[in-house]
Amino acid sequence: MNSRVTLGLAGLFLVGAIIAGYWGLTLSRQPAPEPVATPVANASAAPAPAPAxxxxxxxxxxxxxxVAPFAPITAADVTLEKLHTVPAGSLTSLDQAIGRTPWRTLTAGSWLNDESFEAGSKLSRMIRPDERALAVAVDEVTNAGGQLTPGDYVDVLLFLRMDTLNVQPTAQxxxxxxxxxxxxxxxGLTNDGQPSSPARSNxxxxxxxxxxxxxxxxxxxVPEQLVSRLMLATQAGTLRLAVRSADEKRLARYWAGDSDSGANLANANRELLQFSQLAMTAPPKPVATHTGGAPRKSAVEVIRGNQITQQTP
Structure with missing residues (x-):
């Protein structure tokens, strides 16, 4: 082979080696490409679509x-809830409640109406205008064995023991x-149908x-006309409460001022027998008057403890 050809090939290879080395050096100096961040779904960051x-x-x-009594209601005390069944008379806007002052304690979770801001205790909002609330003392027997529940209807019975004024035991x-x-x-329930003392847990x-x-x-x-009678009965003897059947639907309006409430009151007065009549004792004998003859000696009443005797001097 000609020496000139050999030298030409060697020069060509040298130039190729130089070009390849420069190219490799240039590529090594270029910055590495930044990794592309893969977007990760973040449920907390993405806003949830608003419900329809x-x-x-x-x-x-x-x-x-x-909310305590006499404390104005603030915006932090109330919220709006969407209900399928709206309670009768309930407030439907926050402006209707904010700034108003209740007369009694209002508990969290209860809905508001105009009666929430009226004066009166829970008990006073459980009776009708012609009724009075009266408490009677009871024990396990009087309390129907502890089974009485607010909303029941009861008959009040009176038992009188035998004494000097009541010669035989009576009940009526x-x-x-x-x-x-x-x-x-x-x-129980107030007049608007809300529980007065709701239980928040089991x-x-x-x-x-x-x-x-x-x-x-x-x-x-108690009907207003019968408050005095019941008060006297509580002091006269022993009371018993007889529970009436829940199937007697008329009881809900028995004393409510309807057309037949007057008749119910008259029947109650008519059926209230005198204790001597209920005991079936003979009426007192009339005192005979003497127009003539010798005057009778008057008897002297002698009291020894619970015994009363008549002695003629």
Whole structure:
């Protein structure tokens, strides 16, 4: 091979080697490409789509905090909840509640209406205008074995022991069909149908049932015309409460001022027998008057303890 050809090939290879080395050096100095971040779905960052409005739901103002009496309601105390069934008379806008002052304690979770801001205790909102709430003392027997519940209807019976004024034991119906407002500390429903002492948990409900079974007082809704009679009966003898059947639907309006409430009151007065009549004792004999003859000696009444005797001097 010619030496010139050999030298030409060697020069060509040298130039190729130089070009390849420069190219490799240039590529090594270029910055590495930045890794492309793969987007990761973040459920917390992505806003959830707003639920579609249900036209069947309506706003109701509900308390989220307990509100003390005479404390104005603030925006932090109330919220709007959408309900399918709107309670009658409930407030539907926050502006209707904010700034108003209740007369009594309002508990969290209860919905508001205009009656929430009216004066009066829970008990006063459980009776009708022509009724009075009267408490009577009870024990396990009088309390129907501890089974009385607010909302029951009872007949009040009176038992009188034998004494000098009542020659035989007597028992009679004093007032029929009285509504039980409360047993012990547990109260029933107010006039707007809301529970006066709602249980917030099963444990609290169990505690209320235990206290109700051992209660020593029962609150009764008594017609105004019969309050004095029941008061006298509580002092005259021993009371018993006889529970009436829940199937007697007319009891809900028995003393409510309807057209037949006057007849019910007249029947109650008519059926209240005198104690001597109920005991079937003979009426007192009339004192005979003497127009002539020798004057009779008057007898002297001698009292020894519970015994009364007549002695003629």
């Amino acid at each position: 409005e249900d036209p069947a739901r309506h706003p109701v103002v509900v308390l989220v905090n307990d 119906l004093v007032v029929p069909a009285l509504r039980v407002l409360g047993v012990g500390e547990q109260l 444990d609290e409900k169990l505690k209320q049932d235990q206290l109700r079974a051992t209660a020593r007082t029962v609150l009764l809704a």
